[in-house]
Amino acid sequence: MITGWRHPARLVVLAFLAATAAGTALLMLPMSAESGRMTGFMDALFTAASGISGTGLAVVDTGSHWSTFGEVVLLVLWQVGGFGIMTLTSVLALLVSHKLGLHLQLTVKTETNTLNLGQVRAVVAGVVAISLVVEAVGAVVLALRFWLGYGEPFGRALYSGVFHSVSSFNSVGLALYPDSLVRYATDPWVCLPIVVVAVLGGLGFPVLFELLRRRRRKRWSLHTRITVPVYLGLMAFGTLVVLVVEWGRAGTLGPFGFGDKVLVGLFHGVMFGTAGFNTVDVAQLQPATMLAGDVLMFIGGGSAGTTGGIKVTTFALLAYVLLAEVRAEPSVHVMGRRISAEVQRQAVTVALLGVGVVMAATLVLLATSSFRLDDVLFETTAAFGGVGLSSGITADLSVTGQLVVIVLMFIGRVGPITLVSALALRERRRRYELPEERPIVG
Amino acid sequence: MITGWRHPARLVVLAFLAATAAGTALLMLPMSAESGRMTGFMDALFTAASGISGTGLAVVDTGSHWSTFGEVVLLVLWQVGGFGIMTLTSVLALLVSHKLGLHLQLTVKTETNTLNLGQVRAVVAGVVAISLVVEAVGAVVLALRFWLGYGEPFGRALYSGVFHSVSSFNSVGLALYPDSLVRYATDPWVCLPIVVVAVLGGLGFPVLFELLRRRRRKRWSLHTRITVPVYLGLMAFGTLVVLVVEWGRAGTLGPFGFGDKVLVGLFHGVMFGTAGFNTVDVAQLQPATMLAGDVLMFIGGGSAGTTGGIKVTTFALLAYVLLAEVRAEPSVHVMGRRISAEVQRQAVTVALLGVGVVMAATLVLLATSSFRLDDVLFETTAAFGGVGLSSGITADLSVTGQLVVIVLMFIGRVGPITLVSALALRERRRRYELPEERPIVG
Ligand SMILES: [K+]
Numbered sequence A, B: 001m002i003t004g005w006r007h008p009a010r011l012v013v014l015a016f017l018a019a020t021a022a023g024t025a026l027l028m029l030p031m032s033a034e035s036g037r038m039t040g041f042m043d044a045l046f047t048a049a050s051g052i053s054g055t056g057l058a059v060v061d062t063g064s065h066w067s068t069f070g071e072v073v074l075l076v077l078w079q080v081g082g083f084g085i086m087t088l089t090s091v092l093a094l095l096v097s098h099k100l101g102l103h104l105q106l107t108v109k110t111e112t113n114t115l116n117l118g119q120v121r122a123v124v125a126g127v128v129a130i131s132l133v134v135e136a137v138g139a140v141v142l143a144l145r146f147w148l149g150y151g152e153p154f155g156r157a158l159y160s161g162v163f164h165s166v167s168s169f170n171s172v173g174l175a176l177y178p179d180s181l182v183r184y185a186t187d188p189w190v191c192l193p194i195v196v197v198a199v200l201g202g203l204g205f206p207v208l209f210e211l212l213r214r215r216r217r218k219r220w221s222l223h224t225r226i227t228v229p230v231y232l233g234l235m236a237f238g239t240l241v242v243l244v245v246e247w248g249r250a251g252t253l254g255p256f257g258f259g260d261k262v263l264v265g266l267f268h269g270v271m272f273g274t275a276g277f278n279t280v281d282v283a284q285l286q287p288a289t290m291l292a293g294d295v296l297m298f299i300g301g302g303s304a305g306t307t308g309g310i311k312v313t314t315f316a317l318l319a320y321v322l323l324a325e326v327r328a329e330p331s332v333h334v335m336g337r338r339i340s341a342e343v344q345r346q347a348v349t350v351a352l353l354g355v356g357v358v359m360a361a362t363l364v365l366l367a368t369s370s371f372r373l374d375d376v377l378f379e380t381t382a383a384f385g386g387v388g389l390s391s392g393i394t395a396d397l398s399v400t401g402q403l404v405v406i407v408l409m410f411i412g413r414v415g416p417i418t419l420v421s422a423l424a425l426r427e428r429r430r431r432y433e434l435p436e437e438r439p440i441v442g
């Protein structure tokens, strides 16, 4: 038994800080760089933080700057970050929710805030097993394509397959090519496996676990029944915006034929909420596409998954609160279940703090640079949402700006769940009740 | 007795539509234009909607396009809009809040949704009296300055004083000069009276009424005790951002001396939350200043005042909800009073719908124009917040774009309070309670 674990949220924060420090040290080693020279502290720190948080924003070009050793360090950072975030947030979620429907024979005692060590082991084993299987399948499919379709040597194709599959599942979105995946824009055998692997990583461990265990939709937990359709709906919205806005634009979808337009549109619609690879030049996207992307990146993916953001369930709960209020219903009902006032308030808190953090960071970046709102808001929402998309300003930010982005990546990845669990696990003081008064709203 | 008035919110919407239609017809008349030719439908519609809603965004130059008759039509539209919004929203607020602390001997029967006609008359009389007195004092101060300080003929100075005072109090922000008030940027005798008149209009009728009646702060209603400090605090934040970001910029504060910088900074810090006059070229503002302005314009001013936006109390309540959650307090307490879950949910709903409407409008404007996010978001938040500031794109928007802005101005002005009162006055169906389930948040 792990007892007296009063602030498990602290563990998450400390683990991420420690891993980032170790990653920074490793990446600074001369052997990590292609040039054989030491990499500067800020570049190494940024790359490590971006890797551990699975954000994938980059200040140096991945393929050309890092040696193969450096790339393996990156892979390990991504995988540790992915395992870590899924395990730790799943454990936190277990502590918070009495019942996740995980069928892990978990009898969580939230009164004492303790988890059986066996339960934690079961989560770790589940996370590792699911991650490795999905990554392996993705890696094999990609490797076969690189080998057979592009004639790459088998070893190189396999390495590339593993690299991009791990990058996808852990929502990193860094590729071995300076233009991300633009060269594969019209190849569904590369794009679609990456989409599938990235979506699986983004759905989050609790959903994946349940999907594997229970075939019948009716028996899914509320969490899964919200996450799956809303996540897919957000991706459909993203795809639609990309297609409508970029359809005839010379810099993006214009040059492609009908089918390829749809493929690229779908790829980017999905990538806003997952890994953040790109198959067109992000700097050429229209402001409308970028704004839609901002919203999708801010929301992120499923809870206890590999993306950042406020998460799909938080967004969906806010929509349900709004719907209940507009319908003048006293309770918030979602798919035959009632949502407690406590959970509603947690969702509101996560969203408000998310907006506050992103707005404050955007204001600081704007004030300390000469970039415009389109690019800066895209950068900050990408950092908060753990999406490695950038219109290209990352490397040109000042040290202050890069530190702000690092903090945002960190907050976006561990912030919401840590916050909610820290709040939910805290004992609530009973207070005397004050008389009610009603200010005018609106 | 006005009985059976089941949907008073409808009255607000209909009154605004009718006034806009009448204003459009009057402004289209040849005699309304300086040129003596008929003004086009879209220009007249936009000007009328902007005037009635007190937004002050403009597609034609006020001073040069409209004849004196046209300007008087504008003044009447602004005044009718100001009277209308303050009266109607005060009445709605009275219907919703059992007790506003207005000491109007109001015994509102919300069960039957009826108001005594005498009560409505008292509100109308109070609104008209306060408006006319504040506007008259502002007009006299401004007229004296224009007459004595600038040597304008007495009649012209008086007309100008009335015009700008009415424009200030009703949060319109349109001036008789093509550069707004840039020529008076360093004249505190023009700027400060306008600031004071605009802030009084923005505070809202319930607050003004209470400030006049009760000298001792301890006896103020919660509404007033929230609105006054938060509104002033938001203005201080705006002033600070303008000063810090624009201090040395050649296009804005750069050319001014220390004292004038502070005056211009204060003026703009206040104007984001009120009328939206400008004393520097808005198009020259830095992106950081514009983003801070976006936030302040989105929030707007006091309830039942002459600004738009989600309103200061809505913003403050969200902050208090967040604070209570972070402190793990089961109830939301504000200054010794408890805020019901119902009111919290109304504030969340107003804010979420506000964000949704502004984001949707921004997306449409971006997709149908070639402007960038800085300018478009500034335009949409200004329209929603009823602030007449623009970086200059209003007249260049497509017809679709202008219609979107018109709808936004309308929603921003009558939306939040109408929504809340429509919700609050509706009977709530009792529903069976469903079993509770807890999705993972964050
Ligand atoms: K990513």
Ligand SMILES: [K+]
Binding pocket: B054, B055, B056, B171, B172, B173, B274, B275, B276, B386, B387, B388
């Ligand atoms: K205005």
